[in-house]
Amino acid sequence: MEVKVLKDILSANNQIAEQNRRLLASKKIMAVNLMSSPGAGKTTLILRTVEALKEKARIGVIEGDVSSSIDAGKLSQAGITAIQINTGGGCHLDASMVNSALANLPLDEIDILFIENVGNLICPGGFDLGEHLKVVILSTPEGDDKPHKYPLLFTTADALVVNKTDLLAHVNFDLDGFRRTFKGINQKAALFTVSGVTGEGIREWGAWVMEKLGEVRSAK
């Protein structure tokens, strides 16, 4: 009975995700689902990426939060086209929320759409939003054992961004060991090390995002 209901929800979600995918394709927009723990630096990464790519691509943002519009406020202060979704207690975005947000964004003026999911390393992993890429951000103070503890997000990510490298000297995070173990559980994902504070690594990450935009646009 419970399983039946869950199946229905997921199947409805997948249908709307498919609609989102078609709409994004018709507008030549690449959508990136950004997922992480609370406070890992999703919004800061978006701000840095917009800065790095401002001559190359127009970026829009869907901001997902349980409550508040703190992050959409930060983005909009920086002149970024952003729309806030409050889930009202919900622990992840779903395709239908993104569908509503898409209807309220100037899609003809966007090349790359970042969808900042709710801060949660578990639940967002189960919901297709119609995105092209799943990107997980892990911040160094969280520790290097997180892929083992939260396998779904880490094994299905297209890219992993290790953020807050500026804190590496002060926290318990073995970056070399981490690279090896992460490659062991996810061979296909690109791995970036960045600092939202110093800007380290943002150029490499931005170059990868642009490369992926090219691939999405040249796909038939």
Added chain:
Amino acid sequence: MEVKVLKDILSANNQIAEQNRRLLASKKIMAVNLMSSPGAGKTTLILRTVEALKEKARIGVIEGDVSSSIDAGKLSQAGITAIQINTGGGCHLDASMVNSALANLPLDEIDILFIENVGNLICPGGFDLGEHLKVVILSTPEGDDKPHKYPLLFTTADALVVNKTDLLAHVNFDLDGFRRTFKGINQKAALFTVSGVTGEGIREWGAWVMEKLGEVRSAK
């Protein structure tokens, strides 16, 4: 339909939580539900607390994780009575999982039971486990805006532990401002500032835990 099912689940959970509460009372055990984002320092706080209270109380631990037994391993290496629950993808502990764990713990040898919930600032807030106290841990690198973004856990906590004060000089966290805004949303909660690395603040936190144990035991 969905709401109906959810109601049934919560009502079944509350019944089992009540059973847990009765079992804990019969054994004079105080149970503390520890909740935080991934990597905020729940396990380290438990290790430090056991060290601080070792002459005063016998501590047992229920370890909740989506996957892996890394944390239970750390505890058991330190000689602490611990049992691991893997939720297998589930984003929070529920009363039934705790009920099974209780059946496998030497309850006559435990005064304080820490229940380390799954790393998640959202979902654990909806599930009563039969605990006496809800304690939320927030680590300074996560930022001082978290209570506004994840209101349920922060407004219902009996205590908030701000961890990783050793990183305050390196991160963007205004502790004085945070104290004021947190008191504004939760007047009743005790607020502690600690460092799992240096041990700062652990004595005050430990004294509060012992005070609460006294209250639980003297309640009729």
